[in-house]
Amino acid sequence: MENIVSLKNIILDFEDGERILKNISLDIRDKEFVTFLGPSGCGKTTTLRIIAGFLEPTSGDVYFDGQRINGLPPHKRNVNTVFQRYALFPHLNVYENIAFGLRVKKTPEKEILKRVGEMLELVNLKGFEKRAVNRLSGGQQQRVAIARALVNHPKVLLLDEPLGALDLKLRKEMQIELRKIQQELELTFVYVTHDQEEALTMSDSIVVMKDGIIQQIGSPTDIYNEPVNAFVADFIGESNIVNGCMPEDCVVEFTGRRFECVDKGFDPNETVDVVIRPEDVKVIPAEKAKLTGIVESVVFKGVHYEMIVDGVDHKWKIHSTKAEPVGTMIGMTFDPFDIHIMKKTEEE
Amino acid sequence: MKLKYFSAPYIIWMVVFIAVPLLLIAYFAFTTDGGSFTVKYISDVGQYANIFIRSIWLSLIATAICLVVAYPVAFILSRMEKHKQGTMLMIVMLPMWMNFLLRTYAWMTLLGNNGIINHLFGLVGLGPYKLINTSGAVVLGMVYNYLPFMILPLYSVMEKIDKSMFEAASDLGCNSTQTLFRVVVPLSVPGITSGITMVFVPAISTFIISRMLGGGSNLLIGDLIEMQFLGNAYNPHLGAAISLVLMVIILVIMTVMNQFDPEDQVLM
Numbered sequence: 001m002e003n004i005v006s007l008k009n010i011i012l013d014f015e016d017g018e019r020i021l022k023n024i025s026l027d028i029r030d031k032e033f034v035t036f037l038g039p040s041g042c043g044k045t046t047t048l049r050i051i052a053g054f055l056e057p058t059s060g061d062v063y064f065d066g067q068r069i070n071g072l073p074p075h076k077r078n079v080n081t082v083f084q085r086y087a088l089f090p091h092l093n094v095y096e097n098i099a100f101g102l103r104v105k106k107t108p109e110k111e112i113l114k115r116v117g118e119m120l121e122l123v124n125l126k127g128f129e130k131r132a133v134n135r136l137s138g139g140q141q142q143r144v145a146i147a148r149a150l151v152n153h154p155k156v157l158l159l160d161e162p163l164g165a166l167d168l169k170l171r172k173e174m175q176i177e178l179r180k181i182q183q184e185l186e187l188t189f190v191y192v193t194h195d196q197e198e199a200l201t202m203s204d205s206i207v208v209m210k211d212g213i214i215q216q217i218g219s220p221t222d223i224y225n226e227p228v229n230a231f232v233a234d235f236i237g238e239s240n241i242v243n244g245c246m247p248e249d250c251v252v253e254f255t256g257r258r259f260e261c262v263d264k265g266f267d268p269n270e271t272v273d274v275v276i277r278p279e280d281v282k283v284i285p286a287e288k289a290k291l292t293g294i295v296e297s298v299v300f301k302g303v304h305y306e307m308i309v310d311g312v313d314h315k316w317k318i319h320s321t322k323a324e325p326v327g328t329m330i331g332m333t334f335d336p337f338d339i340h341i342m343k344k345t346e347e348e
Numbered sequence: 349m350k351l352k353y354f355s356a357p358y359i360i361w362m363v364v365f366i367a368v369p370l371l372l373i374a375y376f377a378f379t380t381d382g383g384s385f386t387v388k389y390i391s392d393v394g395q396y397a398n399i400f401i402r403s404i405w406l407s408l409i410a411t412a413i414c415l416v417v418a419y420p421v422a423f424i425l426s427r428m429e430k431h432k433q434g435t436m437l438m439i440v441m442l443p444m445w446m447n448f449l450l451r452t453y454a455w456m457t458l459l460g461n462n463g464i465i466n467h468l469f470g471l472v473g474l475g476p477y478k479l480i481n482t483s484g485a486v487v488l489g490m491v492y493n494y495l496p497f498m499i500l501p502l503y504s505v506m507e508k509i510d511k512s513m514f515e516a517a518s519d520l521g522c523n524s525t526q527t528l529f530r531v532v533v534p535l536s537v538p539g540i541t542s543g544i545t546m547v548f549v550p551a552i553s554t555f556i557i558s559r560m561l562g563g564g565s566n567l568l569i570g571d572l573i574e575m576q577f578l579g580n581a582y583n584p585h586l587g588a589a590i591s592l593v594l595m596v597i598i599l600v601i602m603t604v605m606n607q608f609d610p611e612d613q614v615l616m
Contacts (some may be wrong), residue, residue: 037423074518081519086514102521152520240463279383 003029003110004156005008006049006053006138010060012046012212020046021057022212028156028190033182035191035199038209039235044192045084047209048158051190053077065155079156080149083165086141088133094120095129101152118272122181139170144339146181156188163198175201196236200224208232229342237277240315244274244341252341255312257290259334273342278306278319280338289331298323376588389589396572396590403568404597406483410490414498414542414547417491422539423500423532426509432472433507440499443492452489452560459561461487481563490547490558497546505539506532541605549598569594 005028012021021043028034049055052064052340054076062069069077080101088097096103098119102112120126123143133144144164149157163171179202180291182189182227193199199206200220208215208223208231216228227233230241244254249264254274266272286292293311305323309316309330316332324330353550380386387463395512423435443451458464471473473487479485555570562568569590576587 052519054518073523074515075521075523079519081515083512083516085512087510087516088514089513089531089535091537100517100530104521104526148520261516 003027004065006063008061010057013058020212024214031188032188033189033204034203035203035206036186037199039204042209042331043212045160045210048160048192052079052081052158054312078154080152080154081158081160082145082149082162084160086145088141090134094131097133098147098151099146115151119151123147134148159191161192194239233275235292239278240316244275245269245271255314260336261339262337275340276334278317281318283320283334284331286329286331289333291332292329295328298326373588373591376585377592387448389585392586393589393593399569399572403552406487410487410551411544411548413491414495417500418498422499425503425515426506438498443497455489456560456586483566486558486566489561490551494547494551496598498543499544502539507537509535520591
């Protein structure tokens with residue numbers, strides 16, 4: 001597959017001198033659903049706005065379909081955006097909002113009618129043509145915003161936290177619907193969110209960002225199972241992160257005990273972050289375990305219980321379908337491949 | 349529900365100072381000195397048709413010029429950084445802190461045959477031109493005095509247009525001219541209509557500006573009405589009749605104007 005959008009060494013400084021993006025390089029393949037994921041202020045929306053053309057990078061190149069498009073204004077780029085708070089035109093009804101881009105391009109009336117009709121069908125808003133946009137629900141406004149962007153047949157659709165304002169149930173529905181639309185139309189979607197679950201559900205690949213730096217790029221499975229550092233591990237799902245060191249290959253020592261693991265290639269006795277997912281902690285009888293702790297709290301979460309267990313040097317978070325009574329001593333163990341070893345990030 | 353008692357003073361005010369005087373004007377317009385009913389004064393208003401037409405024409409021109417001048421000013425103002433907007437607004441308002449008469453007097457000295465402008469023309473060997481006592485001077489006076497009333501409502505509407513509207517327009521293929529006519533103008537219609545109202549209504553009924561800058565040959569309705577109440581032509585019945593006709597004209601024009609206001613259409 002070809003790259004449709006490429007960012008090369010993008011640096012962006014704001015007027016006050018603050019560096020927002022620190023050397024971002026990134027390739028987005030055609031027909032791919034890419035998600036920029038990170039906490040607020042990580043630069044994900046800024047990166048999206050650079051692709052849209054609303055911001056010019058301080059240095060670095062933006063390529064679209066093989067051509068350098070630095071300095072090209074937004075209205076000349078073959079991308080469309082779904083804005084965070086929709087930005088629908090309040091003076092136009094649903095039909096005219098969707099038709100806006102076509103009218104600007106002086107499309108014949110007949111074709112406008114046809115294409116807007118297709119879009120209304122796609123986003124399930126048939127019969128709402130004449131409705132004023134401020135009399136639509138949040139979910140409906142969202143659909144209009146998506147239709148208004150897609151009707152122009154962009155090569156790339158940029159979505160800036162489009163589901164942020166919707167309630168949980170609607171958000172889940174829209175996630176599935178968006179994914180379906182993307183696959184049906186075979187378009188490239190670039191999606192910005194701070195919601196890791198959303199990112200995992202929808203994406204072909206995820207770009208995890210923090211403080212203007214890309215931490216990791218990979219498929220949802222890769223990112224979840226093989227996070228490159230403690231930040232990614234913690235941001236994608238919940239994690240137990242403890243300090244450890246590697247006395248030799250495939251052996252890791254943390255909380256004063258040695259465990260078998262599958263990672264190698266570290267310096268002898270290098271200090272590392274050890275990451276273990278809460279669902280990978282196995283509860284066993286205390287007398288059989290290397291590592292023990294006392295159950296501090298138990299919370300029912302629906303599918304599983306979440307226990308906080310006070311062990312040596314660390315409070316372990318455990319997800320399990322069976323709860324142990326508060327105050328009991330339990331044992332914990334881990335499968336070697338569930339222990340993820342990560343190099344310490346420099347700043348920490 | 350107790351809150352409604354707080355509106356009592358305002359209702360009393362409206363009755364005493366608005367409703368009653370309006371009724372009195374209507375009463376005067378339709379009665380003779382003796383108090384018997386007549387339509388004579390209303391039909392007499394027809395004699396002054398040319399003055400009515402001139403007033404409407406000059407105030408329409410002044411309103412149009414105000415709109416053209418104020419629109420870009422208001423737009424630039426609304427897109428400035430917030431803290432600069434305050435300063436700029438104050439500069440727009442500044443002339444209004446000066447007495448209205450004084451400002452208009454100032455124009456008399458500027459435009460006079462021996463005034464500063466003709467003097468400057470003289471230095472480069474031009475003129476003198478007849479600037480004062482022309483209909484152009486009257487329009488200039490109207491524009492100068494009422495321009496802030498156009499800028500302010502336009503500004504307050506434009507300032508509320510979210511930045512994302514411009515980005516959305518640009519994203520959907522608009523260059524800046526297209527953004528202006530497809531998004532900014534439609535969204536600022538409420539400001540345009542209220543700006544036009546706030547300039548046109550005082551302009552059509554002014555008498556100071558035409559008296560001071562227009563000389564005797566540019567009488568407006570305002571002058572006509574003033575003459576009937578305070579001048580030599582003393583005739584309150586005719587004055588009331590002219591006022592009434594003027595009011596009806598303004599009402600008709602405003603009703604037509606409001607048809608363009610999308611917010612009003614929703615209510616209908």
